Amino acid sequence: MLNRRNFFKFGLAATGVMITTDYALAAPRRPLYQGGKDYSPVTGKERKAIPSACWQCVTRCPNVGFVEDGRVVKVEGQLASIRTLGKVCAKGQAAVNQVSDPDRLLYPMRRVGKRGEGKWKRVSWDEALAELSGQLKKLKDEGHPEKFMFHYGRMKGSSSKIVKTFLANYGTGTIGNHTSICEGGKWTAQEMTWGKHYDNWDLDNTRYVLNFGSNCLEAHTNHVPIAQRLIEAVAARRVKLVTFDVRLANTVAKSAEWVPIKPGTDGAVALAMCHVIMDEDLYGREGKDFLKYCKVTKNNNVGVEEKIAALKGHLAKNTPEWAEAISGVPASKIRSVAREFALARPAAIISYRGAVAHYNGNDTERAIQMLAAITGNIDNPGGRCRGVGPKWHYPHGPKNKPKAKKLKIVDGLKGEIAFPTHHSSHRVFDVIKDGSLGRPDIYMWYCYQPVYSNPQVNENIALLKDEKIIPFTVCITPFYDESAALADLILPDATFLERWDWEDMVSPNQIPEFYIRQAMVQPPAEVRDFKDVCIELSKRLGFPLGYASAEEFVKISCDMTPKVKKAGGFEYMKKHGVMVDPNDKPSYYGYRKRVDPKKLSSTDVILDKATDVYWNWKKSKAKSLEEARAKGYVHTKYAYKGYVGQKIGSEVYAGFKPDKLNKSGYFELYSELLEGKGFPAMPTYTPIQEHQDMRAGDLILTTYKVNVQTHSRTQNCKWLTEIYHENPAWINPATAESIGISDNDTIRIKSGIGMLETRAYVTPAIVPGVIAVSNHCGHWEYGRIASGKRTETSQEDPTLELKWWTRNGAHPNWIIPSKPDPVNGQMCWMDTVVSVSKA
């Protein structure tokens, strides 16, 4: 007879008294939904979970790969990561497609016939590296190592250290990056204001978010961490997010308000907001306190009241009405947002390429820094903070390095750019073509697409194809892309799921997280991690680096880094993937630390009278103390490397340590460096001449990114390209009507250098007078999925069985000219004036 009541009375009595727990089984310590071990429901085999790090974009989220029978079958987020809180984005999940791409390069390839002809033969690694090291040795023996140019697109963490050690020991400093087509200009503006770049926003603690031109919920250098925390703030804490954008991007869709704005005018709006805040005395105690650490006048010895007066004076003309006429943003809106922002306390301002990739982008970013500074929202909880990442220790390679020589070809043509602190590498082909600054004999690129990712694609192809201008071209890539097509030698690189690295991307909450990338599977066939190739090249060229492989480099680094070693070193990192020191506290207000007087007492440390900076002259290029004193801090090359502290009043503070430029330790809104080169010292709005000269009917072409693709590297991932494979041009209905265009029409977009044919997407989600084309589509190489080209077999291609889409979009870079910001060299992606007509 079943009597539940009696059963349960006994059962309840039995608990905790006579029964034991945890005899055979240990209960899970994680929340239930996170599950335990992973078994394939189909095969029953255990999947090994291998913590690693993504590389689909620069955020480099920690991830976990699931491997079954030596294959990566799934990628998920790393639950233990404080940065990503267990998430990866769609791109991260689609990493699985990278490994299994049927168009992967599996062997080194050597060009046969003319460059660009498309004829290739396979060569062994021995052959490939014998030829390459032979060429490199020849250059070095001739005394011209600088004629070996290395150009990378994405190279971070330990990859950057190993490869740069190889280059330094070889003796070349002719190194290009991609930063100018990214947001290099933002970094330069930051170097002029608060020193070493990278801003983070403490969204966990903020009360208001103002966003100029960033689509961070879809694309951002710290995408998943920032997007999560921003959504958390907006949805859970009802933090108000106001976004200025020319387009209703998905970040705008999640904002409380979209403020449409004319391209390139964000600087005017930011200055007008500063005007409102100063004029109405809304800077508050936080603003006043922070002003002590700001330079807003030529003379440093002024009190806060004088600084306030100086700011008011500078901003007097930047009224909301003035900004309205320039930007189209109503003056009342500028006032209300400025007031909200100032009174939120604390508030964060996000800014990115939409605001910065313009001819006047440098001062736009400086104006935005000013907005944060005058309200005290710099390096504070809830504000715009100095980015914090983990500090790895690592082997530095051979002690006796040659003095590296370099061709000065990555900073634009002579005199073109005033402060190319992050170079203007996208100009390199124009500079090589010009020839007056020299030309490399060997041009090698790695994780980069000089042809495709840069503006003026036609000119890129023409230059790279010319065997007389650059005699030897070498490409390192996992996949055959538009640039590889113009290489003489292709070395097949491993995908990131097959590589070892330590990683160091910034945390969103001011607490550093150490993490590694470990190989989930072995690279197939003869594919090799380029870092291992560099290590071998170093041996062949006679300067072994001191470690046998990238894996060993990571292991040594784990042992050398105190916090990591303490946690358990390499074995710990392999097992857990991520490590955070539980004793670490979030880092804020670093600038207020007082400098230890012992550091000032060294005889090499001198006080610069002009700037009140304490600096160690020996770390600069000055040859003597007298020279250092005579020239002074600002005018001594590399003086910033010796920065020790900033004297303010009678104290010496850590201040805002300079990087790349001889800035003082103040948060500089008044820049003597800029003044010295004929630019306005304080943030100033300069209209874009091209836009002033527009004729009736002209439009401004702008580009943007979406959440499931990156610029050029993800279109071979079929899961991603299935979602996004077309990029019609967004155009406002009023604008469309005025040029006689309807939705879905084929249109022609014509710039000064070319014409692009694409489809129109007529939508009110973009301001009138602007046409927007994303930069993800239009590959003509990079595999059958990205390019839409079928394989050359007579039968149906089984790998394309599920490919239902037929359109491939259009690549806007063909018609965008290569223009640098004259201050910092940033590529002005968002300025191109075009005319649009129906095809």
Add this chain to the structure above:
Amino acid sequence: MTNIAVEATATGTAKEAVAATEEAVPTVKNMTPAARTIAIDEAMARSGLYGFLALIYRQEPTQQLLEQLEGPAYRNLLLDIGIDVNKDIAEAGSTREEVIQELAVEYAHLFIGPGKHISPYESVYTEGGEAGIYGKATVAVKHFIESVGYEYQSEFHGLPDHICVELEFLQSLTCMEAHMYREHDPDAVNQLRIIQKDFINMHMVKWVPVFCKEVIDTATLSFYRAMARLTADFLALEIEEANGTRGRNLKDPRVLSQ
């Protein structure tokens, strides 16, 4: 089957208690405090029963266990469910040492051997001609348990699908369920109940009733007969609970069979 209302607890009313138990599947989201208390008690009671049964099959009865069972706290509760502990113990021997030894001999005779015995491992019952120890079912049970997030203790030297492990698993899950009621976490409660239901239906129901019947038919001592009967009866209740058929007419075609 009659639907017997659970006796009201100190903090609830009889009416609420009846109302709470009349639902075949409790709705967790909008529980009144009284209903929550009842749910917690029920989950803990199940946990206690599972734990007790796990203990019985895990090892020979100890002096301590016998003393507790004979003690006033449990003797009457056990009588209410048809188990006369004193009689069972008296049957096993006249002195305490004798009882413990006889129970140990019966334990071995039933569950270990040597020679013919009633195998306490799922894989022996479920694989037809291929039955043996550490079979496919053993792996399936191990995978099921590990997928939820449990780990086998390194000190545990038994086989993964021993009946005491399966019972311990349910003991832990039901204990967690009670905890999740306390934590007001309806999603976790639902997830735990699904895991319990799946494990009962995919594994326990396939062999435990047969195992129990064998023990009842084979045992020489009434103690183990009683324990096997208790196991079978409790599992039958659990199966009903898991499949939402409690208190319902099983001949009703509207009742879903899972």
